[in-house]
Amino acid sequence: MEMVLQQRAAGGGCRLGPRPAASTAPVMAAASSAKHEQEQEEVKEAAAGPDAELRRGPWTVDEDLTLINYIAEHGEGRWNALARAAGLNRTGKSCRLRWLNYLRPDVKRGDFTADEQLLILDLHSRWGNRWSKIAAQLPGRTDNEIKNYWRTRVQKHAKQLNCDVNSARFKDAMRFLWMPRLAERAAAAQSSSSSASPAASLRQQAISGDGHGLGGSALMTANAGCFEMTTTNGADRSPSSVVTTTTSSSSPCSSRTSSGSTATVNNDDSYKAAAPAGGDDWAAIQQDQESWSTASNLQQLAAGGGDQQLLFPLADLPMMQDLSGWVQGFSEGATPETHQLWSLDDIWRMH
DNA sequence: AAACAACTCAACCGCAGAACC
């Protein structure tokens, strides 16, 4: 434990020590409410204690151990009282944050798995910046971690694409380019698993292109080991693109979009393997995941294999009116007129 | 090797709502 703590305390960037007075003074001066005055009083009071200045900045190993030991003995909660009782010259807030985001034994560290990333993208598309709500669906992950992930990775992609992270354009890119890619990686990582986790279900949906807050419709066909999705825009229902994936690595399927772009994903059989063994867990998954309306469709698809056509509604598909234009945004200088064929791998390499 | 830029992430802040007195 000590070793871990030392490593943790040594690594990572963070604020060091109290902020310069210059940065806090204007805030203090502007704070006129009684509440703020009270809070300032608390800080002063704590600072005025026996050789006690309220500590800020990175936690030391000793502080971590003190907090861990105290919580192990007395439990968590009542953070202000806890901070005082434990002898930590910290605010209750600081103690709570340190415990929840870092010291809790069940906090999972390290990079997000593809499944986790997929889940984050999906949940954020539904709930927005409800970080704690999203974190609740990812055991061991904290809202802070997810928030950081979103800001550093996802917003970076949006910036690179020169569009707003909340724009329909970017959401479409996530759904049709990023999420299938993540699903592919997640499936590859768990090809031997037959779990019926929400993430496994999500992988299927990412492959199928199903999503939330998007419109038009998508026709998904399972044919001889190939998943074929034909999307239509909401207005005229005419096919605007075809994205085909295959479950057979030896016989890749590909189809050209109406405007000339092709997206091909070579998958393994893990998408089928992701179906629950018993078969009735799909309803539970669907219920658990609220509006995952395609769960039963996917069950049929995963179980049946043969020729099936599954039609599921989407709300709005602005991107699909010109998928090639969007795909073009990932490349440099390509135009629809060139009719160049891009695989998703190509697209992501360019990206 | 040095300088700079970009990225990461722990920790902070203000605010709102819940809980308590």
Add this chain to the structure above:
DNA sequence: GGGTTCTGCGGTTGAGTTGTT
């Protein structure tokens, strides 16, 4: 019912790390 305190959330910051020139 009203004031105070506590808790939790989302947004922001900036030191340290990593990558690039």
